[in-house]
Amino acid sequence: MNQTNVPLYRQVIDGLIHRIASGALPPGSMLPSEFQIGEEFGVSQGTARKAVSELEARGIVRRVQGKGTFVTLRTPNEALFHFFRLRRPDGRLETPILLDEELRIRPARADERRQLVDAPGDVVEITRMRALPDGPRIHEVSVVPVSLFPGLMDRRPLPNNLYVLYQQAYGIVVLRAEERLNATTAGAAMAARLGCAPADPIMQVERVAFDALDRAIELRSFNFRCDGYRYFVTLS
Amino acid sequence: MNQTNVPLYRQVIDGLIHRIASGALPPGSMLPSEFQIGEEFGVSQGTARKAVSELEARGIVRRVQGKGTFVTLRTPNEALFHFFRLRRPDGRLETPILLDEELRIRPARADERRQLVDAPGDVVEITRMRALPDGPRIHEVSVVPVSLFPGLMDRRPLPNNLYVLYQQAYGIVVLRAEERLNATTAGAAMAARLGCAPADPIMQVERVAFDALDRAIELRSFNFRCDGYRYFVTLS
Numbered sequence: 347m348n349q350t351n352v353p354l355y356r357q358v359i360d361g362l363i364h365r366i367a368s369g370a371l372p373p374g375s376m377l378p379s380e381f382q383i384g385e386e387f388g389v390s391q392g393t394a395r396k397a398v399s400e401l402e403a404r405g406i407v408r409r410v411q412g413k414g415t416f417v418t419l420r421t422p423n424e425a426l427f428h429f430f431r432l433r434r435p436d437g438r439l440e441t442p443i444l445l446d447e448e449l450r451i452r453p454a455r456a457d458e459r460r461q462l463v464d465a466p467g468d469v470v471e472i473t474r475m476r477a478l479p480d481g482p483r484i485h486e487v488s489v490v491p492v493s494l495f496p497g498l499m500d501r502r503p504l505p506n507n508l509y510v511l512y513q514q515a516y517g518i519v520v521l522r523a524e525e526r527l528n529a530t531t532a533g534a535a536m537a538a539r540l541g542c543a544p545a546d547p548i549m550q551v552e553r554v555a556f557d558a559l560d561r562a563i564e565l566r567s568f569n570f571r572c573d574g575y576r577y578f579v580t581l582s
Numbered sequence: 583m584n585q586t587n588v589p590l591y592r593q594v595i596d597g598l599i600h601r602i603a604s605g606a607l608p609p610g611s612m613l614p615s616e617f618q619i620g621e622e623f624g625v626s627q628g629t630a631r632k633a634v635s636e637l638e639a640r641g642i643v644r645r646v647q648g649k650g651t652f653v654t655l656r657t658p659n660e661a662l663f664h665f666f667r668l669r670r671p672d673g674r675l676e677t678p679i680l681l682d683e684e685l686r687i688r689p690a691r692a693d694e695r696r697q698l699v700d701a702p703g704d705v706v707e708i709t710r711m712r713a714l715p716d717g718p719r720i721h722e723v724s725v726v727p728v729s730l731f732p733g734l735m736d737r738r739p740l741p742n743n744l745y746v747l748y749q750q751a752y753g754i755v756v757l758r759a760e761e762r763l764n765a766t767t768a769g770a771a772m773a774a775r776l777g778c779a780p781a782d783p784i785m786q787v788e789r790v791a792f793d794a795l796d797r798a799i800e801l802r803s804f805n806f807r808c809d810g811y812r813y814f815v816t817l818s
Contacts, residue, residue: 396635403639404818429817435762526671527813529765529785547783549765552812577763579815581665582640 358387358397360558363519366406366417377407377415404521429509429523429555431578432484432570442476442484444506449473449499451492458489461554463561466491470498472508475539478575485539486568494518494563508564509555518563522556527577536569549577592795594623594633599755599794602642602653613643613651640757665745665759665791667814668720668806678712678720680742685709685735687728694725697790699797702727706734708744711775714811721775722804730754730799744800745791754799758792763813772805785813 362383365371378386383394398415401407409415433439450471459465469489476484488508490498495516498504505511512518528550537544548569555564598619601607614622619630634651637643645651669675690698690705698705705725712720724744726734731752734740741747748754764786773780784805791800 399632399635400639403636431817521818523817525815525817527763527785527808527815529783529808531783545781547765547767549763572763572765579761579763579817581667581759581761581815582757 354387354389355393355396355400356559358383358389358394359400361387362397362401363406363521363558364517371417373417375417377417379414427507429520430507432478432575433578434574435576437578440478442478442506445475445477445482447472447474447502447504449502449504451499454489454491458565461562461565462489462491463563464491464493466493468492470495472504480574482539482541483575484568484570485536486566488564488566490564512563519558520555520563521558522560524554524556525579526552528552532569532571540569540571542571546571548572551577590623590625591629591632591636594619594625594630595636596794597623598633598637599642600753607653609653611653613653615650663743665756666743668714668811669814670810671812673814676714678714678742681711681713681718683708683710683738683740685738685740687735690725690727694801697798697801698725698727699799700727700729702729704728706731708740716810718775718777719811720804720806721772722802724800724802726800748799755794756791756799757794758796760790760792761815762788764788768805768807776805776807778807782807784808787813 362371362377371377377383377398380391380394380398383397384391387394398407402409402415406418407415408418427439427441430439430442432442451468452471454462454466454469458469462469468491470492472488472490474486474488475482476486478484492498495512501511501515509520512520529547530550532540532542532544532546532548534544536548537546540548542548548571551568553566553568554562555566557563598607598613607613613619613634616627616630616634619633620627623630634643638645638651642654643651644654663675663677666675666678668678685706685708687704687706690702694705695701704727706728708724708726710722710724711718712722714720728734731748737747737751745756748756765783766786768776768778768780768782768784770780772784773782776784778784784807787804789802789804790798791802793799
């Protein structure tokens with residue numbers, strides 16, 4: 347990857363996130379001092395500070411007055427399902443169960459080539475059905491460039507949470523997602539998948555996921571019924 | 583307000599935001615240096631730096647290498663409708679037109695008292711109907727504590743954008759909103775308001791808006807039809 351256009355502090359952020367993602371800096375561990383970070387990455391202490399401030403703003407590390415900066419402790423479920431925003435109306439998370447999945451490699455469609463990083467020729471399409479305690483609830487299609495995720499087909503069955511796989515197996519950390527939401531009727535095909543009537547209301551989400559370098563690395567569209575659940579978001 | 587429990591850098595942030603909101607520091611203007619900010623607010627340069635970093639992370643100011651820190655330039659519409667997330671599918675904003683509004687003062691309900699800052703006794707309830715080019719589309723009910731917004735009833739008719747009023751008349755800047763989204767059917771009453779059939783799918787949003795001091799200052803619920811529009815959000 348060409349790093350020449352990436353600001354120095356973004357490179358430091360990316361390096362630190364890789365260490366956190368790889369487990370070299372586990373949750374709760376102390377980050378090196380800004381002076382040490384500067385030495386290790388060959389940047390000024392000001393640049394190191396800017397990188398650490400950004401990690402703090404993203405909730406990845408936390409400064410403790412007079413003690414140092416620490417990798418954030420999160421319960422595994424909170425960390426794993428940070429981008430899974432469907433919750434009980436009171437905010438409680440029900441862990442979604444993976445029912446089945448289908449993977450295939452196919453040429454990227456024009457809109458996928460336009461949106462994904464490096465305009466990929468081929469993509470892996472991952473179609474999954476998920477259940478909540480009330481039964482099958484979420485139909486999900488994820489599309490990623492083959493070039494970014496070599497050997498993905500051989501990793502079947504994929505784990506429940508794809509972003510953890512992207513992080514652990516490919517060093518790609520999803521930090522941001524842009525979503526377009528639509529309230530519409532299920533229609534015949536989706537109703538059959540979700541076990542509802544074609545005229546029932548469903549939520550459709552189209553997501554573009556961005557990594558630590560702000561590259562669009564995945565397109566995902568998912569459909570679900572909201573009865574008994576809500577979709578929680580923060581605007582800022 | 584009791585500021586003793588508010589960290590120093592939050593007080594600096596609040597002070598700077600007030601200057602920006604009041605027009606003393608207009609968009610594009612240069613912020614005082616961290617040294618000057620430290621002097622003016624009686625805090626260390628490190629605290630001033632932390633405040634400015636936070637403003638930068640929120641997109642309110644922008645550092646320009648070797649030049650200084652500047653209040654962000656935004657087009658008026660982008661700034662005004664930053665929290666209005668309903669857009670054309672391609673992301674284009676259609677400015678919503680205010681059709682009518684009704685204001686009344688009433689005792690806060692138990693859930694409102696529990697959620698709003700300072701557990702208010704009385705609230706102002708603002709009910710509004712908004713139109714997009716396709717006709718009446720959005721039904722909106724906003725609830726704010728009377729104590730935070732004295733004289734709000736006398737300001738009728740309120741401007742199109744309430745957050746601008748909160749900022750300009752009361753110095754209260756909405757910086758974050760937590761939302762719970764639901765895809766459901768309109769039902770008879772809402773269908774009559776939105777000009778659709780009772781069985782048509784609509785999006786229901788329940789929002790809690792937070793100010794610069796992270797106080798819950800407004801509860802808002804709005805209902806709209808998505809046909810021809812999408813709701814755009816960012817997860818991070």
